[in-house]
Amino acid sequence: MNHFLELVERTLKPLANQYVPEGSTPEAVIHQWVHAIAQNRQLYAAQRGANAQQIISALKTKGACEQEFHL
Numbered sequence: 560m561n562h563f564l565e566l567v568e569r570t571l572k573p574l575a576n577q578y579v580p581e582g583s584t585p586e587a588v589i590h591q592w593v594h595a596i597a598q599n600r601q602l603y604a605a606q607r608g609a610n611a612q613q614i615i616s617a618l619k620t621k622g623a624c625e626q627e628f629h630l
Contacts (some may be wrong), residue, residue, distance in 0.1 A: 563623065567593065570621040571614060578604035 568589055575585040575592070591603045592614055602609045617626035 566621060566623045567618065570623055574609075574614065575619060578607060578609055583597055 568586055569580070571589045571592065572585045575588040578588050579585050588603055592609070592611075595602045595613055596614065602611055602614075616623055
C-alpha cells in the first residue's frame with residue numbers, strides 16, 4: 560500500500576474505531592471520511608459525533624494533510 564495511505568489509516572484508526580458498524584472495518588470508515596471531506600459531503604457517523612475538523616486536525620498533526628480545507 561502507498562505510504563501516504565498507510566499514514567492516513569494509522570492516524571485515523573483510533574477515531575474510526577468508535578464508529579465502525581458491525582460487519583465493516585475501520586479502514587472502510589476512514590476511506591468514506593477521506594472521500595467525504597474531499598468532496599465536501601457528510602461524514603459517515605456525523606450524527607454520532609464524527610467531526611471533519613477533528614479528522615483534518617489529526618491528519619495535519621501527522622503531516623498527512625498539506626492543504627487547507629474550508630468546511
